[in-house]
Amino acid sequence: MPLLLIQGKYRLKNTKPDGDTVHFVADNPDEWKLVGGKHPVNASSSGDAALRLEAIDALETHYAGENQPLQLAHAAAAELLTWLGFNDVRREPNENVTASTPESVPGWILTGGGDVNNRAVAFAGRGAPPAASGTAVVVDVPLLRQTANHHLAALGLAYPTFYAGLFADLRQELTAVAQQARAARQGVWAQDVTTTGFKVDDLTTITDHAVIMPKLFRRLVDYLKLGMPVPCFPAYLAGKEDMVTVLSTGERLVGLHHVVTVTNGHTVRLTRPIEDLLFDEG
Template structure:
């Protein structure tokens, strides 16, 4: 899978990093113009927000809400430690006010941006495997050198796939995520995405249960409307997320095809997340 390699440094101050997002400053800001597909937004100095490809960490700040923070914070701490940060300080709104060191060297491999204008990327630390500003064929051995693979292997994030990621890389992330699940690592012992959970209040998903962040985000947006849980499938149908069930090849429009609500309050997904391939959008 060819991706553009950009060399630079990771930084934290003034940002709100979590287990799958962090800021990156390109050594050569012009490298951003070489990114194919949707160009991520970047500052004149080459600074741009990243979303790590193929993984999704529990939300620490989404729409003013969060998922159980011990898992979101654990993912963020592991990612930033892996990237080379020794310590950091945050304010009450999760914004970093100081870090040691201020930046760490690294590189990213990207094929484009997402709908939020972030670069969707694999993140590596230290010296890059090729020259910045060049296209690199990303295979499984190179994937294994990235933060994305590291986070999935520890069970601290959910594998979450979009069509931008090639099959061999998806299969590798699936393999290590399933191994972490089997070993009871990270968030997996508490995950109830497919076993189901009873929703009694917003606090159910912010404080009590561990579920797929994509499902959490849809629920937070839905609760803002003040409607009962029983109508959640109709809301999902209206959102028109487009996805493919990898095990069957079935193309679906709307998460209501893979999310059920029973007894007016109990929610579960009918497929494990690694069996779903989402269209970006």
Template sequence: MPMLLIKGSYEITGTQPDGDTVHFTPDDPNQWDLVGGPGGRRVQHGATGRATLRLDAIDALETHYGPDRVHQPLQFAHAARDELLTRLGFTGVQHQPDETVTAATPESAPGFILTRGTDVHGRCIALAGSGAPPGPSGLDIDVDETVLRTTVNHHMVAVGLAYPTFYRSLFTSLRAELTSVAQQARASGQGLWPSDATTTGAKITGLSSLTDDIVILPKLFRRLVDYLKLSNGSLACFPAFLAGVQDRYSILSTGERCAGLQDVVEVTDSQTVQMTHPAEDLVFDEA
């Protein structure tokens, strides 16, 4: 799978990284001009070239979602954030209560990214690595399973601190590798998996259920948070809400194309929600 390699450094002081989002500055900021998304979307970056990365193919529990900064159970949300930063080379990371990093050693950590584009918010969607890059910066390289295994994306899934969450831009061979390590992590009870209720069923009695107790796929969490802002607490109308949101995706095991998570989400007793397919069985369209 050809992907653009960009060499640079990670910088976290003054930012709010989580388990799948971090800031990166290329050694040559002009190389952001080589990255494009659908409709010509460009990477949004500051004057020094610093931009936000969305780590490709993974989704970690939320530390601060939406304007109300709602979080998922912080035991795993913070574990994912801390593991990511450690893997990128940072130690002694200190945070304010609002998740902003106030200090870290070193101030910046060398690394590289592998990318094929941006998301709707202008974030670079990337595989991220630390240390020396596997090729020259500013050029495409072939990313196979061996290269993928050197990235923090792969590591976060392997240790069970991030869900595999696939979009169409990711090649089948890389998706298969991440599916395999996710299933191994689940089977061996790594990380969040012993607590995961995505496919076994989660009883939602209010927002505090989602913030304090229940571990579920972050995409499902985000939809539930948005829904609960509009409802009286009952999940009876949640499928209709999902139909209106119209997430577009395919179910790999059936080949079915869907518009709306209501096709893979069941609600019982107006309080219990569960997905009928694991995360790795879905491939989403990029918005």
């Protein structure tokens, strides 16, 4: 899978990094212009841009003013920053970083484009890059294993979440390490109820108690804030028209209502393992 390699440094001050997002400053700001894809990366003149880590999804610390269970959400964020090389990070209550030690750390990313929010979707590496900055690099499994994305999935601190365009060998590797973490009940997998089901009494069910895949959490937050009853959630999902492929069968679906059920009025459940789903962008 060929992706553009960009060398630079990670920085935290005045940002809100979590378990799958962090800011990166390219050593050569012009290299952001080489990034392909239909969504341009929003980078400053100094080369600073937000990253969204490819193929993983960590629990939310601040989505639409809400969070998922914070012990695990903060554990993912802390592990990402420690792995990158930060050893002291100070935050305000709103998750904003006021200071870090060191102020920045060297690293590199592999990216094929931006997301709908104009963040660079990337694999994140630390230290010296494996190739020259500004060049296309074929990302194979050994290189994937050098990234924060793989590290967090292997520890069970992030859900594997796959989007179209990610090569099958990389999906298979991330699926394997995620399944190992699940079997060992590491990280989120010790408490995950995404596929076993969880009764939604109100918003606090998913902000304070139920550990679920973040994509489903985001959809539920948006829905519950409309004041609508839980039994009608599948109809809402149908209207969103998320495109998803079931990898084990090849079936193409329009709308997450095909893989999310609501039973007994309030019990929500994903009917397929998260690693068996391939989402289109959006």
